[in-house]
Amino acid sequence: MxxxxxxxxxxxxxxxxxxxxxxxxxxxxxxxxxxxxxxxxxxxxxxxxxxxxxxxxxxxxxxxxxxxxxxxxxxxxxxxxxxxxxxSIPPAVVDKIKELKSEGKSNEDIADKLSREGKMNKEMLKYVLSKEQLNQ
Structure with a gap:
């Protein structure tokens, strides 16, 4: 993205x-x-x-x-x-999102975790998580 x-x-x-x-x-x-x-x-x-x-x-x-x-x-x-x-959203962030999703983490938990790690702003992470290409 x-x-x-x-x-x-x-x-x-x-x-x-x-x-x-x-x-x-x-x-x-x-x-x-x-x-x-x-x-x-x-x-x-x-x-x-x-x-x-x-x-x-x-x-x-x-x-x-x-x-x-x-x-x-x-x-x-x-x-x-x-x-x-x-x-561009760094590929490492997208990979981490996919990894956490495969572990069954909720979008809220993923956004919390990655924002604490300083990867991105929590609200932007929530938007990224809502996009279809990551939900597959």
Whole structure:
């Protein structure tokens, strides 16, 4: 699974309209979020750093909720935008998820364990776990 990293508002008009998961690496305004949702009608998740979360208005949170877009706090650690515009979920994390699922662990237990190990943000892990390719 890939997360499209957007590091400036100038990138929003250039984003592929089929993107599903977006990480804002800058402090987005309401207008930036509206522009993104208009550009990418199939977006399912928007991730923003925790420090930016408190600056979002209640109205934009309600808008995202009405559009069934999940707002997640978190970062994409170690990602270099100058090398790749996407952050890929590390294969080791996917392998660990599959291993824990085969042991019969619940999605909640897997998300708890991997978030404690520092692999990823718990909410993003829950989203990853909900995707069909991991449920097979």
């Amino acid at each position: 890939k997360i499209r990293v957007v590091s400036s508002r100038d990138e929003i008009p250039k984003i592929d309209s089929n993107e599903n998961v977006i990480h804002f690496a800058f402090r987005p305004s309401n207008k930036d979020i509206f522009s993104l949702v208009k550009r990418c009608p199939n977006v399912e998740v928007i991730q923003i750093p925790s420090s930016y979360r408190s600056t979002l208005s209640k109205s934009i949170e309600m808008f995202l909720d009405m559009q069934n877009i999940k707002l997640i706090e978190g970062d994409v650690w170690g990602h270099r935008k100058d090398i790749n515009e996407y952050y």
